[in-house]
Amino acid sequence: MCRRACQALVLGGSLFASQWALAHPHGWIDISVRIITNEEGVATGLHQTWRMDPFYSLVILEELQQVPGASLEQGLDQLGGEIRDNLAAQHYFTEVRIGDELQALGDVTEYTALERDGRLTFMFILPLTTPQPLSGQVLEYQVFDPTYYIEMVHEEEGGTPSPQALILNGEPDCTLSVLPADPDPEKVLQASLLDADEEGEPGLGRHFAETGRVDCR
Numbered sequence: 001m002c003r004r005a006c007q008a009l010v011l012g013g014s015l016f017a018s019q020w021a022l023a024h025p026h027g028w029i030d031i032s033v034r035i036i037t038n039e040e041g042v043a044t045g046l047h048q049t050w051r052m053d054p055f056y057s058l059v060i061l062e063e064l065q066q067v068p069g070a071s072l073e074q075g076l077d078q079l080g081g082e083i084r085d086n087l088a089a090q091h092y093f094t095e096v097r098i099g100d101e102l103q104a105l106g107d108v109t110e111y112t113a114l115e116r117d118g119r120l121t122f123m124f125i126l127p128l129t130t131p132q133p134l135s136g137q138v139l140e141y142q143v144f145d146p147t148y149y150i151e152m153v154h155e156e157e158g159g160t161p162s163p164q165a166l167i168l169n170g171e172p173d174c175t176l177s178v179l180p181a182d183p184d185p186e187k188v189l190q191a192s193l194l195d196a197d198e199e200g201e202p203g204l205g206r207h208f209a210e211t212g213r214v215d216c217r
Contacts (some may be wrong), residue, residue: 025151025191025208027053031143032155032165033212035134036125041171041216043134045106045127046096046141051155057120072115080113083122092126093152096141104129134216135172144209148191154178154210166212174216183207 034047052060064075087093088107096103111124132139143152154165161178168174187207 025145026149027056028151028153029053030155031152032162033141033143033167035139035166035168035214037134037168037170037172038131039170041133041135042131043098043128043139044131045125046094047125048092048094048123048143050122050152051116052120052122054119057115057118060120061115061118076113076115080111080122083113084108084111084124090146092124093145094126094141094143096128096139098132098134098137098139103132134174134214137216139214139216141212142206142209143212144205146203146205148205148208151208152205152210154212161210166214168214172216174214177213177215179211179213181208181210 030051030053032049035043036045036047037043051057060079061072064070064072064079067075091105092108094105096105106127106129108124108126111122113120113122115121145152155162156165157163166176166178168176184207187204191204191208
């Protein structure tokens, strides 16, 4: 249906590839996360919103609008499905821990791709395979491209994470924070030396990942 936009994966395991990029990272995605809990304060999943950077959004939205015989909405629907399918193979770029235990993640069945304020936006609900009570626990998550081709950062206001970048509605009453990445200088140098057609070492993106923290102790 479309040429570049619907090739939603992958160069070096990343979600997107850009021929104009010169060094890692080649673009960024602004993310916000809402922790989903039930009436008993049990976490069931993470509702994530990803806003692609303006340049990438412009390229993709223009291409979708040029597809003969298809509306922008139809193109976004198809693109959303391809993004979801490709992310599934990458564990949705997400790791979730409660305490020291890595949580298994379920399949994404609720998702949408749309244009919002000129930005390509992908929204989805990532369920925990086993819902977990939050009371007395600390939940932490990281969202990152393993190859660091794309940088994932929480939405900001005035240079700091926005209050809407991480939210928890309902029980229990928890302290929310977004912890900045603190990569080793050697990793920073390693990333800066990668050319556009080179892949980072597996797991490089983890060193540059912010950590969302939900402290319910």
